[in-house]
Amino acid sequence: xxxxxxxxxxxxxxxxxxxxxxxxxxxxxxxxxxxxxxxxxxxxxxxxxxxxxxxxxxxxxxxxxxxxxxxxxxxxxxxxxxxxxxxxxxxxxxxxxxxxxxxxxxxxxxxxxxxxxx
Numbered sequence: 708x709x710x711x712x713x714x715x716x717x718x719x720x721x722x723x724x725x726x727x728x729x730x731x732x733x734x735x736x737x738x739x740x741x742x743x744x745x746x747x748x749x750x751x752x753x754x755x756x757x758x759x760x761x762x763x764x765x766x767x768x769x770x771x772x773x774x775x776x777x778x779x780x781x782x783x784x785x786x787x788x789x790x791x792x793x794x795x796x797x798x799x800x801x802x803x804x805x806x807x808x809x810x811x812x813x814x815x816x817x818x819x820x821x822x823x824x825x
Contacts, residue, residue, distance in 0.1 A: 732773075732790035735766040739809055740794075777810075782819050792822035 776784050783791075788802075795801040803817045810816055 730790075731765065731769060732787050733794050734762070735769050736790060736794045736805075738763075738766055739770075740805070777816065781815075783816065788820060788822070791820075797822045 773784060773787050791802045791805065792799075795805065799820065799822050802820060802822060806817055806820065807814060
């Protein structure tokens with residue numbers, strides 16, 4: 708019975724992760740955009756919770772996985788390109804500016820980007 712329950716839990720987690728991957732990429736891209744903006748001048752203190760730190764760790768791990776894919780294949784994974792296009796409203800110019808600003812090999816990667824095909 709324990710084996711069956713652990714299999715069910717693993718399947719539910721894997722399904723949830725597969726469904727939320729694209730939106731997680733979008734969330735991570737939005738975090739990167741927010742980090743690149745100058746800090747706001749408000750005097751509000753940000754509360755850091757365990758969920759924010761967990762989200763940051765997941766975002767870093769996802770970025771690391773995308774970077775590994777880029778090193779091996781020389782192009783972005785299609786779900787990451789789709790997420791970038793969703794975040795920037797299918798504006799390829801903004802997508803390319805983001806890649807050139809955030810990714811180290813940006814100019815080399817930009818040549819193969821197109822929101823039309825994703």
